[in-house]
Amino acid sequence: MDILILKNIKKMYDDICVLSIDSLSIKKGTISGYLGRNGAGKSTTIKIIMGIITPNQGEITFQNEIMDYKNPTHKKYIGYCPDYPAVFDKLTVIEHLNFMAYLFGLKNPKQIETKIEKYLKHFEVEKYKYTLIKNLSRGNKQKVAIISSIIHDPALLVYDEPTLGLDPLSIKQFKSMLTEYTSTGGTVFLSSHSLDIIEEIADTVSIINDGEIVKKNISVEQIRNSLTSVEDYLISVVEGRE
Numbered sequence: 001m002d003i004l005i006l007k008n009i010k011k012m013y014d015d016i017c018v019l020s021i022d023s024l025s026i027k028k029g030t031i032s033g034y035l036g037r038n039g040a041g042k043s044t045t046i047k048i049i050m051g052i053i054t055p056n057q058g059e060i061t062f063q064n065e066i067m068d069y070k071n072p073t074h075k076k077y078i079g080y081c082p083d084y085p086a087v088f089d090k091l092t093v094i095e096h097l098n099f100m101a102y103l104f105g106l107k108n109p110k111q112i113e114t115k116i117e118k119y120l121k122h123f124e125v126e127k128y129k130y131t132l133i134k135n136l137s138r139g140n141k142q143k144v145a146i147i148s149s150i151i152h153d154p155a156l157l158v159y160d161e162p163t164l165g166l167d168p169l170s171i172k173q174f175k176s177m178l179t180e181y182t183s184t185g186g187t188v189f190l191s192s193h194s195l196d197i198i199e200e201i202a203d204t205v206s207i208i209n210d211g212e213i214v215k216k217n218i219s220v221e222q223i224r225n226s227l228t229s230v231e232d233y234l235i236s237v238v239e240g241r242e
């Protein structure tokens with residue numbers, strides 16, 4: 001089943017078309033890598049999915065319903081992390097995570113506490129529980145943003161370069177978080193320039209070049225079976241050799 005379907009999406013700035021997607025679908029329960037060069041249109045696609053910017057044309061279907069930008073109820077079921085730590089500096093870590101949990105509609109304090117403890121432990125940041133976010137390092141802020149994105153058990157996680165600034169151990173923890181999440185039916189749409197991460201955890205990759213999707217849902221296993229890496233595959237696609 002496709003959890004997310006983009007159809008005939010176009011985004012213009014003035015007279016310039018920066019994004020033109022005829023169709024793209026994301027299968028439930030998978031990790032779907034979204035790759036492309038700087039300026040290709042990855043963040044624009046993600047911002048459109050998240051309703052941060054509106055497309056000039058086209059529609060997005062999420063869990064069989066067309067997204068309504070004026071009444072974005074779908075956002076409750078999606079976790080999002082942009083490429084910078086989108087956190088509230090003036091809150092402590094625990095205040096922030098509780099706030100995000102309540103914002104996403106979680107009501108049971110015991111359940112919220114259990115979840116928060118689970119993820120603080122997973123990323124080994126329990127000791128910062130009562131620290132003001134503004135006093136955290138960039139990487140630890142990013143971990144708080146990542147935990148905030150998954151705290152409400154969303155059906156879909158949409159990530160734009162989420163591992164920027166994370167150390168290797170934290171990246172490992174991030175990958176294991178995602179594999180556990182998808183093993184229980186969660187879906188991930190992950191834009192990243194870290195192709196080793198994509199190679200290791202993604203099921204499929206789609207490639208965008210100059211605002212157009214040039215490869216859709218190519219199996220990572222298939223790429224590996226053809227004795228090439230995701231990195232070499234991406235380069236050959238954007239250079240027009242594939």
Ligand SMILES: Nc1ncnc2c1ncn2[C@@H]1O[C@H](COP(=O)(O)OP(=O)(O)OP(=O)(O)O)[C@@H](O)[C@H]1O
Pocket residue numbers: 013018036037038039040041042043044045
């Ligand atoms: N507000 C804006 N006004 C005009 N052009 C914009 C605006 N936002 C993005 N663009 C253009 O849209 C294109 C796609 O940008 P986008 O940020 O989606 O790329 P990206 O693939 O995420 O790149 P990167 O890997 O560098 O993050 C670029 O040419 C960019 O300059």
